[in-house]
Amino acid sequence: MNFVESIKMAFSSLAINKLRSFLTMLGIIIGISAVITITTIGNSIQKTLSNTFNKLGAVKLQIYVDRDPEYDGPWEDLTKSDMMTRKMIQDLINEHPEELTYSINDLFGKSEIQNVDGEVFSAYLYGVSDDYFDSFKKQITKGRALSKSDCNNAKYTCLVSDVFVGQYFGDPDYDAIGDTIKFEMNDGNNIYLTIVGIMEYTDLEKNQLGFNKAKNELEKKTTVFLPYNSMLKFEGLAPEETYVDTAEIGWTAKCDSETAKSYIQKFFKRYYGNNEKWDIEIYDPVEQLGMINTVLNVITIAISVIAAISLIVGGVGVMNIMLVSILERTREIGVRKALGALNEDIRSQFVIEAIIICLTGGTIGVIVGIVNGVLISKIASVLLNTMASEYAEYITLTVSPSIPAIIISLGFAMLTGLIFGYYPAKRAGNMNPIDALRYE
Amino acid sequence: MSKNPVIHMDSVTKKYYIGEPNELQILFDIGLDIHEGEFVSIVGASGSGKSTLMNIIGLLDRQTDGEYLLNGTTTKVLDDRELSRIRNKEIGFVFQNFNLIPKITALKNVEMPMLYAGIPQKKRTERAMELIELVGMGDRYTHDPSRLSGGQKQRVAIARAMANEPSIILADEPTGALDTKTGRMVMDLFHKLHEEEGKTIVLITHSPELAAETERMITISDGRIVDDTGKGGAV
Structure with a gap:
């Protein structure tokens, strides 16, 4: 069946149950937004520091x-x-x-x-x-x-x-x-x-x-x-x-x-x-910059582990909701099969739906994470300007989300949908059309 | 009338719980030929086995024994995938409870079989619009099923059943959930499709009055064909 149709169908079934879809996505939103927040802050600190070094002049050994x-x-x-x-x-x-x-x-x-x-x-x-x-x-x-x-x-x-x-x-x-x-x-x-x-x-x-x-x-x-x-x-x-x-x-x-x-x-x-x-x-001074990077990397890894746990928990939530959704739509599955849908048509429809849930959650998480990162960086910049105003000219705060972190996060969100959506989708695909049609 | 029957059944039986102690036999030795352009009704009380027969004709279920040829093709050896393909192209289902997909428009519902047949969007929409006009729902194609009355839903379902120009339209108690007046309209539509479009229609019903309207009436009782009357001729 048509891939675009599956995506459209997935979005419309998400829209039908907005609150439920949102609650399902929550674990994924929290996990992804935590990672994006910390990587945005980290990336901004690095960019700001290297810009500041550039303004103060070439780095020299003392x-x-x-x-x-x-x-x-x-x-x-x-x-x-x-x-x-x-x-x-x-x-x-x-x-x-x-x-x-x-x-x-x-x-x-x-x-x-x-x-x-x-x-x-x-x-x-x-x-x-x-x-x-x-x-x-x-x-x-x-x-x-x-x-x-x-x-x-x-x-x-x-x-x-x-x-x-x-x-x-x-x-x-x-x-x-x-x-x-x-x-x-x-x-x-x-x-x-x-x-x-x-x-x-x-x-x-x-x-x-x-x-x-x-x-x-x-x-x-x-x-x-x-x-x-x-x-x-x-x-x-x-x-x-x-x-x-x-x-x-x-x-x-x-x-x-x-x-x-x-x-x-x-x-x-x-x-x-x-x-x-x-x-x-x-x-x-470059060595000092390296130390800041090391600290940031350790924090990023710690947050990523927490995010991975929340993705797993979120994934289980997605699986649960997919099983419920498939039960609710048993008749629909039966009708689709009677009309000629293959097992894999049904399976891919539900896998795509699970991926769309996770990807939508991931996208919301990325946006929330960037907003968090920007807000925290802005607060830091205000503090910096009031506490060290004479150096303000040299420190231009650069807020910059980490693009690789965004891509990797969305990749993991997709993977979560695929892994946790596969089993319910397979169950849906293998349903017997007569039993499914009779289901009340 | 063409030489080869659309449906040919020979000694078809259906048993559940195969194995001596708990065996339950639903169909016994069914022999049946339905030719192109026939309007046939299958009547029987509930529990007579007519729904099981319909499921086998519609390739939703498999016979335990015997031969079933659809358009001259034996169905015994086909796997699930091939059965789905044939269901999609050769059979148009009309159910008692309509079974339209909720939350999508009437037009999308009619497009559904063509979607699974891999027909491109533009062609799908064109054909679906034609069919919707044919069943007299042209002014309501954007409605989703929750905004349609029972009779309207059944007309959309009939349009959907015709989408891939199937060899037969298989209607299971199509008026069962409708009042007399709308039921009459649906029956008129079947007559129109039969007369004007030359469709082969198999109508499953427990109502002798409706069955009497068709050209040929096959009566089932306790899993056996007990009567077969009408123009179509005997087995």
Whole structure:
């Protein structure tokens, strides 16, 4: 018999007994919606985290000195000879120039600058590496970012912000590229830097710098970015003598995080191999992300087991209702057989009906699950925005149901219908037409 | 009248609880020929075995012994599947209690045998509409059975019985659940089908008055044919 007809017939017999059909589907709805809820939340967390990482910049390894696992002495015992120097890190990069990158953003100094009107600004100078602007997604509106050559040759170049241009030169549209500014350092020396680029502040930076939104200006403070080697030169420090708490090491397309880690471990063995108290630690944010995934996977498996149980219970309910329905429709089955229906026509009609019950339940479950997931994610987003509003710009909540989970759930719902519908359907198919016709 | 009978029965018996102690024999040595275009009635009191005979003619049940040929084909060796196919194509049932499928329209009910015959939707609907017009239910084809009167239901059932142009229409007490007036209308419809469409009709009834309207009357008593009168000729 016609497959489409069977499906139409199944839907019409579902519609006849709406309450009964709904109660039958309930077990399946609960099971499927639980799985879809948890997978929607899990998927949303993963998407949100990876989007956030992308916005904050490329993922980097952080290396720092920490206690050796077998040593628990006080931090005061850490001597200068135990510390990581900038020279070590430069050497590490020089050994793998094609694969590793060193991102510097922890060198800073304070200075004062004066404009033609005699206004005094305090300026924070940041010595950074050339990848700083890319990895922190700074928007350069005019000119260019600092180049490798700026950094390696310790050139006297710098980038300033668009807000600063407006305040310092009195005109936000002023073309400041090529202008040189005098910086009066705290130690009394003066340095001169030429502006090569102008960048936009992010909202996070504006918050940190005390940006006055009404006046569109900073409280006479600004940040200036210059090559880190120039910064070191101004401070009169050799790389061997500058100590680094935490160094951020990135990797290029020719390398991956595992290889980068192995390079770092191998390199620092030279310095810490014989040190009984201190060693280098490597922090990998991707590994942390992996741990969150592991926790989510465990929760998903637990929920799936519960869902499987509720599908079985739901399936037994479907079987029960199918047996009742077949008894009620015995006469109808007899008539159909008298009119020429084959056993398999009757059987497939009832199997399809059971599958449709389960699939309808499954579909409702998927919709309920997605709605739950979206609601929970929205609540999480509201909480996040009130508790950590300054980071709100970086965390865009992405709600995304897991497509594979939906397909697998619906597949299992169908399978439940097939398994638990088969026995009642077979019984219906094998009915003797005379007995069925006589049934009262 | 064609040479070969539509129904040919020779020494057909039916026993239940086969085995000596509890054996119950319903039909004894039935011999019967029904030819194309005949309007035959089978009469008998309840318990006479006429329903069992109808079930065997309609291939819903099997004889215990003897030969039954339908359109020259022996039915003894057929399996359930083949019996279903033949029921579908060769036999049109009309039941006492109508037996329409509830909750679906009259039109869908008439389409049902064609559905199982694998006829495409468009053709099914066309043919079903023709039949519904023929039985005078053209204005009610969208109604489902719960909204039809007994006489209307039986007319839909007759349209359904004709769907696959069967060799015979087998009507089991078709007026039994109807009042005299609507029963009369249904009988008139059978006469019309017989006269205008040339249908072979087998009417099972316990009413001698209805049987008297047909061309040939076969009387059954205690599982035996005791009388066979009419134009159709004797066995």
